Amino acid sequence: MFDPRSIPADQSAIDALRGQGLDYRQVDHDDEAALLAWVQAETRGFHHARPEAPELRRSLQVARQRNVRAVYDPTAHDAAVPVATVDGWPSGLSVPGGRSVDAWAVSGVTVSPTHRRRGIARALLEAQLRYAREAGAALAMLTLTEATIYGRYGFGPAASAATVVVDRRRVRWIGPESPGRVQFVEPADLIAKAPAIARRAVSRTPGEIDRWPGFLERHLGLFDPESAGSRAIRVARYDDASGQPQGFVAYTISREPNVPGVVECDLLVAASDDAERALWRFLVEQDFVTEVRARLRSVDEPLPWLLEDPRAASMHDIVDHLWLRVLDPVVALSAREYGASGTLTLEVTDPLGHASGGFVLDVSGDGRAEVRRTDEARSGEVPDAPGSASRSGRRSRAQAAHGLRLDVRELGSVYLGGVRPSVLARAGRIEELSPGSVALADRLFAAPRTPHLSIWF
Ligand SMILES: CC(C)(COP(=O)(O)OP(=O)(O)OC[C@H]1O[C@@H](n2cnc3c(N)ncnc32)[C@H](O)[C@@H]1OP(=O)(O)O)[C@@H](O)C(=O)NCCC(=O)NCCS
Known part of the structure; x- marks a missing residue:
């Protein structure tokens, strides 16, 4: 497996930014303080609150696997904190026909508001494309905050996503029975089997990318199992008729006293159509809830066709989610x-x-x-x-x-x-x-x- 950390810092980016008195370099993966400063800068760049310790630990673990680059301003008040961040790593991308093509994921692109519109993002992005080629990637890919930023670097929107909202009271299931069974499992028990299920789910859907270390642990609340957020996560697994796990769903239910809740789902992973149907049914037939909200779902979900009233499921916030750049x-x-x-x-x-x-x-x-x-x-x-x-x-x-x-x-x-x-x-x-x-x-x-x-x- 190609090690993204092995690529030396891009000379064109170094030269372009040196001209502005800025220092572009690779963040040393063994330098915990430098990596922490990078994570803090990236978090601030995306307008998030300062991360708590478990989230910092998770981010460090992830960053250590990636090509992490930063721009420093030696004249800044705290010159150890980057004024710009980016990271990248090689990842398979599922394509029609079930194969995976070598691609390069780009993430963490931020430039401090104190240093905006000086061409820093351009230097970072153009360097990432060169790293991608060095890594042998046929495409670069990203998900993004604003659709106006990345066309200039050759990215185009390639796969959309939507939030599916289901009105629980209108749900009457008319789809086929799935032959297996859905059962609750504790996140810590699922984690051993989850990556294999996810790999099969990814390979049957063009546009899905390989997960990265820590992705499933994060969504299953395992980095911080005692936090309120993690304890709210419930996980159910679908096993086929022969007992083989074929999918799982992680969700929370918001809950006020004496008021029916809302199911919030960010992860429904299905390696077969049976698993997909069974997990959806499990979600939308819950009692004492008014609504199910599932984010980043396909714009072509079969769900409406499984309900007597297809309008019980509606699509919201349809976005150009995955952007691709052919190299x-x-x-x-x-x-x-x-x-x-x-x-x-x-x-x-x-x-x-x-x-x-x-x-x-x-x-x-x-x-x-x-x-x-x-x-x-x-x-x-x-x-x-x-x-x-x-x-x-x-x-x-x-x-x-x-x-x-x-x-x-x-x-x-x-x-x-x-x-x-x-x-x-x-x-x-x-x-x-x-x-x-x-x-x-x-x-x-x-x-x-x-x-x-x-x-x-
Ligand atoms: C988006 C961001 C990284 C741009 O950084 P920057 O260093 O100011 O960008 P640059 O100066 O290199 O600009 C390069 C080009 O992109 C354009 N551009 C930059 N940000 C843009 C934005 N938000 N919307 C539209 N165009 C933008 C610039 O106008 C410039 O255009 P040009 O090529 O026609 O001259 C920065 O604004 C940022 O950190 N935003 C918040 C975090 C974020 O949204 N990151 C993107 C994650 S997907």
């Missing part, structure tokens, strides 16, 4: 499966240069693609026509191939199948190079399952 189009496009066969040329522009060029996507009947740069195709020839028997044959350029011209941001948006190329073409953000190309792109990039990311990172 290596050949590797990224080769990793996923496609919804149809055909040949499509992509002319990609990338102001930062990582992904620019022409690419031929040649998808065969099994949905797998052969991808190559157009300059690797023999001159005067283009790849086989859609449906032709041989991949190796060529036809003349007179029979123009289907093609699109698009920016790397749009490539990131269509990559998982969460945004249809035709929508971006209607918005003038994808240019069709020959008639029928957008329709073909819609068919190719369609994914059997709507992409979804169920966590913040």
Whole structure:
């Protein structure tokens, strides 16, 4: 496994910030005081309260695994506290077809309000993209606070998420019975099995990323088990008919005396459709509650179809949750499966240069693609026509191939199948190079399952 801490600090970022009297460097993972100062700066940067000791311990444990970078101002009142933070780490990203592609997660991007709009975030982000390439990542990815920040670095919104709100009083279940059983388990008992269940759940949903050390412990309240927040967390597990765990849900119920509560759910992990249905049913059929609120759910939940009154479940706060930035189009496009066969040329522009060029996507009947740069195709020839028997044959350029011209941001948006190329073409953000190309792109990039990311990172 590639160690993200092994990458030396990016020289372009060092030079760019030195010009402003600022010091960009790697935070030493063995220097606890420096890491703590980084965590405090990041927490302040996101406008959170100072973290309590257990949260600090958790953050330290996580930061130690990552590429942690900071910017210091030697003239500041407390020069040991960074004026800007960022971290990154390699992570798999699930793509249509069930594979995982090597990607690079970026997080913790903050610049102190005392140092804003001097180009610090730009230096941090551009360096992270170079680290990602050094780590061999085909894409960079992030979740973000504001949708106006990251397009300039080539990121595009790729998977949405929503809060599902269920009116408990209108719930009447009409879905199938799941053959297994749901039972309460203590978080400490679940933790041994939870990562394996989560891995299977992640692999069946494009857009989900590998979890990181401590993620499940945090959501199950295990970092701070005696705090009021952790003691409020209840956990239920679904086991299939043969007794194999296939999913779990962690939730709390807000509770005033003599008033029905509200179920708050931030983690519903299902490795099978049965598990998903059974856990939803468990949540929405609870007595003495008025409402169930589940955050970061798919915009394509099957839940309304499981209820007699589909309007009992409504979708709120739909956001562009996962943003992707393609760095290596050949590797990224080769990793996923496609919804149809055909040949499509992509002319990609990338102001930062990582992904620019022409690419031929040649998808065969099994949905797998052969991808190559157009300059690797023999001159005067283009790849086989859609449906032709041989991949190796060529036809003349007179029979123009289907093609699109698009920016790397749009490539990131269509990559998982969460945004249809035709929508971006209607918005003038994808240019069709020959008639029928957008329709073909819609068919190719369609994914059997709507992409979804169920966590913040
Ligand atoms: C977002 C943030 C990191 C930007 O830092 P910064 O150092 O001021 O940004 P830069 O000076 O490098 O700006 C780079 C570009 O981004 C733009 N930009 C920066 N922040 C922006 C924002 N919040 N909204 C829109 N544009 C923004 C700048 O105008 C500049 O544009 P240009 O390329 O056209 O010149 C900083 O405002 C911050 O810490 N915000 C609070 C925490 C946060 O939201 N972090 C993002 C986490 S996902």
